Amino acid sequence: MESTGPPLYSAGPSADMARSTEEDSLVDGPLISADALQSAMRREFQAVPTTCPAGFLSLIHVLYVVLSLCVGIMCVLKFGREEVCLRILGSVQGDSAIVFGKVFLWALLLLLTVWMQHHHSRARCRGYLRFYRQTRRLKQTPLVIHSTGNVLVLLLSALRLPQTMHTSLLLGVLGVEFLVAWPCLLYYTVKVMQFNNERAVPDVSQEEQSHSYTVTSLPTETGFRGSSSLEEVVEKQADLIEYLKKHNTLLSKRLLNLTAQH
CATH class of the missing domain: 1.20.5 (Single alpha-helices involved in coiled-coils or other helix-helix interfaces)
Known part of the structure; x- marks a missing residue:
């Protein structure tokens, strides 16, 4: 009794030959040089657009501190013309105006921190891991400092100190807050500007490029170090x-x- 099944392996050698020919054509095709890939990545570099908002917020912080000093000295401590304060502030007290301005500044800083976190996370996904780690705590430090200042301001309001002492301590908190938070924000702006100007390739590509020029390479950041x-x-x-x-x-x-x- 003869078998009538289909010839399962009849086309095997020809199919294998065609497949191997296609694979050989792909392998023997023009290879893409590493320089071409590096130049393509460099052209596709995406800058971190947080320098302008950070610089603008730094300027607002300077203006807020200067205006708070003017309001505290002229309108609260009575070292200036009181009629000017009444014409500008109206029925709002000087301490209340300073606190309202601080809340507004803190809200702007919160929005900026969220904006920075979004773009830094995108830079991390694009392979700039070293830049992400260098600025991870730096971009959060101003918000932490301002939040600590808010706690101190609330504490001063709860203590119900005399007007002169309350205003002096309030201005002192704003001064210390400015001296600590403003340099951090300024340093962050400089770091991001340097990163955008360098237009470097991702960290892994930098390591591969450095290894290609050195025979004996040192351990990279991806390995384990004793420290x-x-x-x-x-x-x-x-x-x-x-x-x-x-x-x-x-x-x-x-x-x-x-x-x-x-």
Whole structure:
């Protein structure tokens, strides 16, 4: 009795030969140089757009401190013309005007911190892990300082001190807050401006490029060091794995597009 089944393996050798020919054509095709990929990444660099808001908020902070000193000295401590204060502030007391301005400044700083966190997280996803870690605490420090100042202002209001002492301590809190928070915000602005001007490639690409020019390379930031804590190493590895997944997906799309063009 003869078998009438379909010839399952009849087209096997020809299919394998065609498949191998296609694979050889892809392998033997024009390779993409590392310099071309690096230049493409450099052209696609996305700056962190937080310098202008941070600089604008720094200017507002300076104006607020100056106006608060003027209001506290002229309108509350009675060292100036009181009719000017009444014409400008109306029925609002000088201390209340200073507190209202502080709340407004704190709200602006909160919005700026959320804005900065959003763009820094995007920079982290694009592979700029070192920049993200360098500015992680720096961008949050001004908000923490202003929040601590708000607590001290509430404490002064609850103590119900004499008017002169209350205003003097309030201006002192604003002065200390300015001396600590304003340099941090200014330093953050300088760091972001330097990052935008460098237009560097992601950290992994920088390490690969440095290894290509050196025969014996030192351990990179992705490895374990004796002085590094385990939590820091795990965090670096998690950031690197997340970036490499997205980076490999992007490179695969570029390779397919360039292969299709050739």
